Amino acid sequence: MRTLWLLASRDLGAAWRSSGLWLPVAFLLLVASLYPFAVGPDLTLLRRTGGGMLWIAALLASLLPVDRLIAPDRDAGVLDQMALRGIGDEMVVLARLIAHWLGFGPPLMIATLPAAALLKLDGDTILMLEAGLLVGTPALAALGLLVATLTAGLRSSGALAGLLALPLAVPLLIFGAGTLGDGSGAALKFLAAASLLLVAITPFAGGAAIRAGRE
Amino acid sequence: MSGVASGAGLHLSDVACLRGGRMLFRGVSLTLDAGGSALLTGPNGVGKSSLLRLCAGLLPAFAGTVERHGAVALADERLALDSELPLARALDFWARLDRSADGAVAAALDAMALAPLADVPVRMLSTGQRKRAMLARVIASGAPIWLLDEPGNGLDTASLALLGAAVAAHLASGGIVVTASHQPLPLGAPVVLSLTDHLPDPAEWDA
Numbered sequence: 001m002r003t004l005w006l007l008a009s010r011d012l013g014a015a016w017r018s019s020g021l022w023l024p025v026a027f028l029l030l031v032a033s034l035y036p037f038a039v040g041p042d043l044t045l046l047r048r049t050g051g052g053m054l055w056i057a058a059l060l061a062s063l064l065p066v067d068r069l070i071a072p073d074r075d076a077g078v079l080d081q082m083a084l085r086g087i088g089d090e091m092v093v094l095a096r097l098i099a100h101w102l103g104f105g106p107p108l109m110i111a112t113l114p115a116a117a118l119l120k121l122d123g124d125t126i127l128m129l130e131a132g133l134l135v136g137t138p139a140l141a142a143l144g145l146l147v148a149t150l151t152a153g154l155r156s157s158g159a160l161a162g163l164l165a166l167p168l169a170v171p172l173l174i175f176g177a178g179t180l181g182d183g184s185g186a187a188l189k190f191l192a193a194a195s196l197l198l199v200a201i202t203p204f205a206g207g208a209a210i211r212a213g214r215e
Numbered sequence: 216m217s218g219v220a221s222g223a224g225l226h227l228s229d230v231a232c233l234r235g236g237r238m239l240f241r242g243v244s245l246t247l248d249a250g251g252s253a254l255l256t257g258p259n260g261v262g263k264s265s266l267l268r269l270c271a272g273l274l275p276a277f278a279g280t281v282e283r284h285g286a287v288a289l290a291d292e293r294l295a296l297d298s299e300l301p302l303a304r305a306l307d308f309w310a311r312l313d314r315s316a317d318g319a320v321a322a323a324l325d326a327m328a329l330a331p332l333a334d335v336p337v338r339m340l341s342t343g344q345r346k347r348a349m350l351a352r353v354i355a356s357g358a359p360i361w362l363l364d365e366p367g368n369g370l371d372t373a374s375l376a377l378l379g380a381a382v383a384a385h386l387a388s389g390g391i392v393v394t395a396s397h398q399p400l401p402l403g404a405p406v407v408l409s410l411t412d413h414l415p416d417p418a419e420w421d422a
Contacts, residue, residue, distance in 0.1 A: 003312065006308070006311055006312055010297070010308055014297060014299070017299045017300075018299070075293070076293055076294060076295050076296075076298075077293030077295040078295045080271075080273055080289070080291075080293075080295070081309065082312075083272075083273060084271055084272070084287050084288070084289055085286070085312060214273060215234070215274070
């Protein structure tokens with residue numbers, strides 16, 4: 001537990017210092033401010049499509065930090081030094097998942113508020129959007145991290161990361177955007193299920209990927 | 216140099232290493248007990264670094280067994296320190312993971328004459344200073360088994376003497392040091408292991 005805390009606080013500190021935390025937030029706000037210019041100031045159209053647009057923006061924003069999640073530490077020998085100390089690769093990935101979500105999920109949820117204002121979303125939609133993001137951002141963080149462990153050590157990993165992540169992210173997008181027009185709450189439950197699955201497998205799959213990449 | 220447990224040991228028996236479909240060496244045996252040191256020699260690409268990673272447990276042995284008694288500290292070509300952090304804090308992260316004694320980082324910085332640079336960000340360090348920072352990381356870990364890959368690269372004469380003193384103190388306290396180097400280092404009287412004597416027989420391997 002102490003090790004997990006030490007690793008996660010280091011990862012969060014490193015993300016803060018590299019100012020990588022602002023990238024997804026800035027991206028989301030950029031999309032939200034450009035979207036009305038692209039489709040025109042039609043209030044009903046913005047209201048109807050704005051929520052889905054923000055989900056697309058959140059999904060793409062989750063891919064932005066992928067290349068700095070694992071590869072720099074792998075190249076600097078940090079992952080090997082952790083393995084030397086008997087720290088399992090699963091533990092390393094789990095700590096990173098916690099730190100990555102803390103640095104990615106809550107800032108994105110806060111940025112959604114001004115973004116929703118730019119798109120003139122109503123109160124109920126904003127509430128569903130925030131609930132969906134609360135449930136869905138752990139999955140987006142896990143997916144980004146999983147892809148980062150798989151592509152660390154490859155050249156031009158950024159483009160490959162996008163190709164790998166997008167098919168896996170489609171269910172999240174369908175259920176996430178589905179929560180907005182769905183009164184029954186079923187979409188939110190599906191989103192939660194997908195989120196649980198991704199969060200549960202990422203430490204093991206990511207740990208295995210790091211081990212396999214060790215040479 | 217406190218915290219080195221007695222009873223440290225490193226035993227390799229008949230170890231072979233296969234990398235990228237190529238047999239690098241085979242039949243390597245080495246027995247080091249507390250206070251023992253070894254020097255791996257051989258030309259570039261003969262597998263010195265691979266043998267160190269094998270000793271560390273980061274590479275599986277293709278054949279033979281590797282036994283370690285005690286924690287391992289590895290200094291290879293990669294620094295493994297957060298480049299944005301001041302040197303002392305970057306070292307402190309590993310020291311806390313290792314549960315090193317209070318003051319272990321300060322003592323290690325002193326041993327490598329890095330104390331004046333404790334507040335300098337790691338990315339600002341020169342090549343030789345980075346090498347010394349890496350050695351300070353090894354010293355602060357308190358691990359009994361040190362694996363040093365070309366520790367003398369980029370070090371000036373004064374720093375080489377510091378390295379020699381640190382290794383001597385570590386061995387005197389019951390530690391183990393395995394060094395890979397192609398240049399002479401002030402390391403006392405280590406067991407010399409030349410990997411050129413353990414090259415696989417090409418005819419046998421091709422068959």
